[in-house]
Amino acid sequence: MKVRMLFFLVMLFLLIGVSSADAQCAMCKMAAENGAQADGKPYLALNQGILYLAAVPYLSFSVIxxxxxxxxRRRREQEAELEA
Incomplete structure (x- = not known):
């Protein structure tokens, strides 16, 4: 029962903190405005921004x-040496 209540409270807390879907970060908003002014293809700038922002978590996870x-692997090699 306590686990369910804790889960419910955590989900409620997370849902309260959700902001409006039309809100944009400053970087995306600026990229959309500059892309529309430059050549009328704002999606190219947005795609580059998304790839740039997604690179850091992927690289961090890969390194870890x-x-x-x-x-x-080293632990397995040490165990194999001890057994031999």
Whole structure:
């Protein structure tokens, strides 16, 4: 029962914090305005902005996953040496 109540409260808290869907970050808004003024293709600037913003989390996750994999591999090699 406590787990359900905690889950409900967390979800309620997260839903209260959701802002309007029409809100944009300053970077996206500026890219859309500049793209529309320059050549009438604002989607190109928005796509580049989205890729730029998405790169940091993907790179961070990749580095962390690589470090865990390397540590796991080294531990397995050490265990194999001890058994031999």
């Amino acid at each position: 996953a690589f470090l865990f994999w390397r540590g796991y």
